[in-house]
Amino acid sequence: WSRYPDFDPRELLEALARFSGWRADGILAGNGSNELIEALLLVTVAPGTKVVVPQPTFTLYSLMTTILGGEPVTVPLRREPLGGATGFAYDAGALLAAREASGASVTIVCSPNNPTGTSLPLADVERLCAASDSLVVVDEAYHEFSGQSAVPLLARHPNLVVLRTFSKAMALAGLRVGYLLASPDLVREVNKARLPY
Numbered sequence: 001w002s003r004y005p006d007f008d009p010r011e012l013l014e015a016l017a018r019f020s021g022w023r024a025d026g027i028l029a030g031n032g033s034n035e036l037i038e039a040l041l042l043v044t045v046a047p048g049t050k051v052v053v054p055q056p057t058f059t060l061y062s063l064m065t066t067i068l069g070g071e072p073v074t075v076p077l078r079r080e081p082l083g084g085a086t087g088f089a090y091d092a093g094a095l096l097a098a099r100e101a102s103g104a105s106v107t108i109v110c111s112p113n114n115p116t117g118t119s120l121p122l123a124d125v126e127r128l129c130a131a132s133d134s135l136v137v138v139d140e141a142y143h144e145f146s147g148q149s150a151v152p153l154l155a156r157h158p159n160l161v162v163l164r165t166f167s168k169a170m171a172l173a174g175l176r177v178g179y180l181l182a183s184p185d186l187v188r189e190v191n192k193a194r195l196p197y
Helices: 010-020 032-044 060-067 092-102 122-131 184-191
Strands: 027-031 050-055 071-076 078-082 085-089 106-110 135-139 160-165 177-181
Touching: 010 027, 010 177, 027 032, 027 184, 032 060, 032 135, 032 160, 032 177, 032 184, 050 060, 050 092, 060 071, 071 092, 092 106, 092 122, 106 122, 122 135
Parallel strands: 050 071, 050 106, 106 135, 135 160
Antiparallel strands: 027 177, 078 085, 160 177
């Protein structure tokens, strides 16, 4: 009890690798995915950095970008008919256009989205990744409810980051375990911004 635990518990990273289907050296565990969003933005956003963020979505993306001196570039979700009601859809073309026009170096998409439940098709995730080397972050906090994941795209796109948590579908919010999946090089950089223990 008088010793601090391992900063990066190897057993946890190996278990997450088996669970997610991604390599252990490309995984970073954190105190919920919020800590990892913060660490990721700390190493990628500086004053004047543009970050493309769809709207409406989880407020932490724009809040952290603004705190770090960056500028959120908001792209509204497209309204579309959905079984007699109006639903929302991502507009990958609009996200790409906003990124190109603003020179944004980061695009963040929550899929399925909080609060609309909107998912970005994997073909559109790949399109965003392939169009430039700027970072594409897919927050999959609710991915268990959608039946799709961007994890298989990680091997082809070193500019892709996938965030996950055990708080939603696993009902383990009190455990505070989130994890980030990305290229090992990017994971090493993000790890530098995490607080110890």
